[in-house]
Amino acid sequence: MEINxxxxxxxxxxxxxxxxxxxxxxxxxxxxxxxxSPGSGKTELLCKSLKALMPKIRVGVIVGDICTRNDAxxxxxxxxxxxxxxxxxxxxxxxxxxxxxxxxxxxxxxxDLDLLIVENIGNLVCPAEFDIGEDAKAVLLSVTExxxxxLKYPLMFRVADxxxxxxxxxxxxxxxxxxxxxxxxxxxxPHLPVFEISAKTGEGFEPWLEWLAMxxxxxxxx
Amino acid sequence: MHEMGIAQQLVQIALESIPxxxxxxxxxxxxxxxxxxxxxxxxxxxxxxxxxxKETPLETARLNIxxxxxxxxxxxxxxxxxxxxxxFKCPFCEDGDVEMLTGREIEIISLELAE
Numbered sequence: 001m002e003i004n005x006x007x008x009x010x011x012x013x014x015x016x017x018x019x020x021x022x023x024x025x026x027x028x029x030x031x032x033x034x035x036x037s038p039g040s041g042k043t044e045l046l047c048k049s050l051k052a053l054m055p056k057i058r059v060g061v062i063v064g065d066i067c068t069r070n071d072a073x074x075x076x077x078x079x080x081x082x083x084x085x086x087x088x089x090x091x092x093x094x095x096x097x098x099x100x101x102x103x104x105x106x107x108x109x110x111x112d113l114d115l116l117i118v119e120n121i122g123n124l125v126c127p128a129e130f131d132i133g134e135d136a137k138a139v140l141l142s143v144t145e146x147x148x149x150x151l152k153y154p155l156m157f158r159v160a161d162x163x164x165x166x167x168x169x170x171x172x173x174x175x176x177x178x179x180x181x182x183x184x185x186x187x188x189x190p191h192l193p194v195f196e197i198s199a200k201t202g203e204g205f206e207p208w209l210e211w212l213a214m215x216x217x218x219x220x221x222x
Numbered sequence: 223m224h225e226m227g228i229a230q231q232l233v234q235i236a237l238e239s240i241p242x243x244x245x246x247x248x249x250x251x252x253x254x255x256x257x258x259x260x261x262x263x264x265x266x267x268x269x270x271x272x273x274x275x276k277e278t279p280l281e282t283a284r285l286n287i288x289x290x291x292x293x294x295x296x297x298x299x300x301x302x303x304x305x306x307x308x309x310f311k312c313p314f315c316e317d318g319d320v321e322m323l324t325g326r327e328i329e330i331i332s333l334e335l336a337e
Contacts, residue, residue, distance in 0.1 A: 003333040005239050009231050009254075010328055094224050126224040129261040129328075154308035155259050158322070187309045190318020 020133025038122030292325030
């Protein structure tokens with residue numbers, strides 16, 4: 001006997017993501033889901049970006065990690081509203097699910113925000129699969145990781161709306177070919193905007209911040 | 223990685239789909255469709271599925287996975303093709319304004335029960 005089902009396995013998460021999208025629209029806040037492998041510089045990039053964006057753009061951050069609130073502590077110094085999710089209570093999950101995001105967004109309060117950034121758990125695989133109701137996905141790749149990462153993790157670079165090549169201040173000391181890395185990104189996602197920056201020195205920040213501010217304006221009018 | 227979460231969702235949907243009037247149901251096969259670009263490792267999914275289905279009607283069930291190819295459509299020249307490597311540039315017109323038609327599915331299609 002065959003029982004017909006025809007259902008998407010992640011339907012529960014997709015339904016939650018739709019609820020989030022509605023909530024973020026009501027709150028008139030732009031949501032950016034920032035993803036990368038561990039140690040590629042998400043927190044440092046955000047610290048510098050927040051300092052430059054605020055107070056003109058009011059930013060909140062949801063930080064995801066398996067353990068510790070180290071990243072939240074670093075981000076709070078910028079004056080942004082920050083909340084930390086630790087997934088070890090949920091079995092050490094490797095990604096943030098839509099339901100966790102809604103609970104955190106409500107805890108943080110979005111009514112006085114223009115931009116909500118979700119710093120996802122460091123991982124180039126799993127977070128790409130889970131919609132959290134965001135307006136855009138950003139992927140960060142650092143020059144110490146290897147040029148072929150976009151080809152090895154194509155889903156992440158395919159679903160991304162913007163990519164950042166970070167730690168370019170290290171290029172003189174490495175064999176990393178930045179052009180090849182960008183070409184590989186464009187193989188997977190031909191029209192992907194890519195910004196080359198150094199979160200440490202601040203080099204290349206202007207076009208990235210302009211892109212982000214424009215996205216916030218396009219959605220919120222703020 | 224996240225295959226455990228996927229296995230849990232899968233098992234929940236499967237168990238809810240078995241009609242209550244069937245006594246001692248025993249599922250032999252779970253038919254799935256998984257896209258080539260979905261972040262799912264078949265071996266990990268099977269491993270997780272086996273662990274969490276002990277002492278359930280799914281205990282002896284086998285996961286039968288139909289792998290869905292990555293099909294892409296070029297919005298510029300209207301051609302459709304299957305992507306083999308991770309290259310999404312249109313091989314016909316070289317443009318990159320493409321949309322994915324299939325390849326990200328993680329779907330449960332049906333259950334096959336022992337008579």
